[in-house]
Ligand SMILES: O=P(O)(O)O[C@H]1O[C@H](CO)[C@@H](O)[C@H](O)[C@H]1O
């Protein structure tokens with residue numbers, strides 16, 4: 183007990199992007215686990231599966247045949263959560279029964295024609311192709327929509343239903359809740375300090391060196407001080423950057439490099455294909471597409487569920503859903519474990 | 534398409550308790566599912582398991598032997614997320630690295646000495662015993678702590694690691710995030726309308742009859758208009774009630790009755806032990822224990838993950854975590870399905 187610093191005891195930490203507190207209970211990591219055991223993803227996915235609609239030449243349920251693509255391939259989701267058109271709901275003036283119109287579109291981005299590859303096994307140039315596709319999509323859909331959410335669910339335990347390497351885009355006429363919070367809190371901070379919140383944050387993390395997982399000249403990956411998920415990370419630019427499209431060619435190349443390293447570190451941690459949801463957040467689009475938004479810092483977020491091993495995850499359940507986010511290890515411990523995660527996975531040198 | 538009302542098309546709904554919007558995409562329920570399949574809980578748990586520390590006479594990992602209890606049994610969690618004492622964290626004046634003290638205690642309530650029973654198979658009087666234990670705990674811990682969260686995780690897929698019927702209590706020196714939101718938004722509504730938000734809401738749901746799952750003289754169970762989880766429900770009192778301890782003997786009996794019916798309806802829906810997290814929220818405790826809080830309505834919340842069957846759940850992942858809550862069926866459809874759910878499970882008559 184004497185050797186444990188005060189940060190290894192229970193405390194609350196503040197997430198300035200969401201303006202909320204998280205309960206950190208590191209002493210709890212010692213408890214035994216006799217609960218649910220996750221399945222480990224099969225490591226062998228065939229390069230081509232004639233029944234997988236994301237593979238070149240296979241017919242999708244809509245009847246459309248996926249073309250013989252060579253790099254990335256983008257199509258509109260056959261079962262989208264958001265449609266471009268639809269009847270408007272009847273509005274109500276009762277504050278307890280408020281309804282609003284939602285319009286949008288959902289797309290799928292296949293990363294590569296082969297099913298048996300992933301970010302870490304692709305070349306730098308191929309990952310840059312994916313990055314360029316992300317940017318193209320945000321720019322194109324951002325002309326029309328207030329928000330373009332790019333996200334990837336990796337692994338069956340994160341709701342992914344197709345093993346082919348891909349991510350999704352849900353573009354919407356409205357600003358989603360999480361984004362609204364980030365908009366408000368970044369704006370508030372900027373008004374007070376005249377510098378972007380996450381830019382200040384990145385500078386301080388570089389100086390503190392306590393939560394860094396991996397970095398290069400342009401990018402920094404940290405376990406945020408206010409992380410909720412056990413091995414959550416944030417990808418931050420080292421220079422001022424409001425939106426994805428403002429990245430230079432050099433920054434795209436170095437982003438590809440660091441994303442590959444990040445995946446290798448995740449996969450090495452518990453020697454498995456580490457499941458996660460990840461996505462990108464940057465300055466608002468639609469009406470705001472051409473507006474300078476100096477309070478915004480473009481960044482990526484990785485939310486992985488595993489806690490103790492490839493088969494034991496953190497459950498965000500009773501207390502977390504009804505009361506408050508809670509975590510079982512500190513961000514510093516998570517960062518130290520992650521930074522040290524080298525092993526047999528992946529083709530990227532860990533030097 | 535013609536027979537579908539506008540509410541069966543995509544729209545946003547407002548949750549007035551959290552002041553946030555939810556995306557409703559009912560057309561999406563049609564998509565095929567080839568993702569993760571949950572395990573169905575084994576229906577056979579032995580009445581007594583000599584290796585289960587929640588059973589009478591079994592030694593826990595702390596060395597304490599669980600006594601030969603006859604009704605409910607409460608003990609302090611051997612691996613608590615919150616401890617009563619501990620060193621204070623070093624505070625910082627940097628807005629990006631905010632830390633605060635957290636104190637508290639965690640307890641476990643065993644519902645009954647037998648492992649093979651649950652709310653639906655217990656007698657009304659036995660469920661009243663559980664209700665009285667909930668109230669006793671909130672009252673006792675509420676003298677010291679600002680908030681007493683009672684919650685139950687039912688089923689392995691909701692992080693429950695012990696099949697013996699039990700729930701948990703996490704009492705804290707701080708007001709958790711979800712509670713802070715409910716406090717703020719109920720107070721705001723009360724100031725504006727001079728009536729409690731959830732009392733108004735219950736009255737309107739009784740009149741509308743569109744989202745009721747089950748009701749009796751004292752209690753109403755609805756799928757809230759702003760439900761996030763597919764078959765989420767809320768248990769609301771029909772008379773003004775700020776906190777659990779204010780319930781009359783009659784109200785406790787009728788609550789036992791309705792909780793039993795609710796479990797039967799859940800289990801009948803997909804013919805399984807329906808997993809969920811559930812818990813109770815009411816007026817603040819600690820300093821506020823004796824303060825009149827007319828804006829508060831005591832209520833229960835059930836958050837169940839299943840979507841389509843006993844094995845296919847809704848994943849709250851990429852879009853939901855990074856952008857906004859999204860659901861695949863309307864609250865009205867969920868309520869209609871739930872209200873009609875009769876079948877072979879449970880011992881409560883569904884007349
Ligand atoms: O204490 P338990 O039941 O082992 O733990 C369960 O409930 C807790 C409170 O919701 C969660 O933090 C854990 O992730 C979950 O596994």
Ligand SMILES: O=P(O)(O)O[C@H]1O[C@H](CO)[C@@H](O)[C@H](O)[C@H]1O
Pocket residue numbers: 335340341342343568847848849850851852853859
């Ligand atoms: O569209 P998919 O990949 O089948 O669906 C997955 O991601 C969506 C967006 O996060 C979630 O709503 C679904 O629950 C999940 O299964």
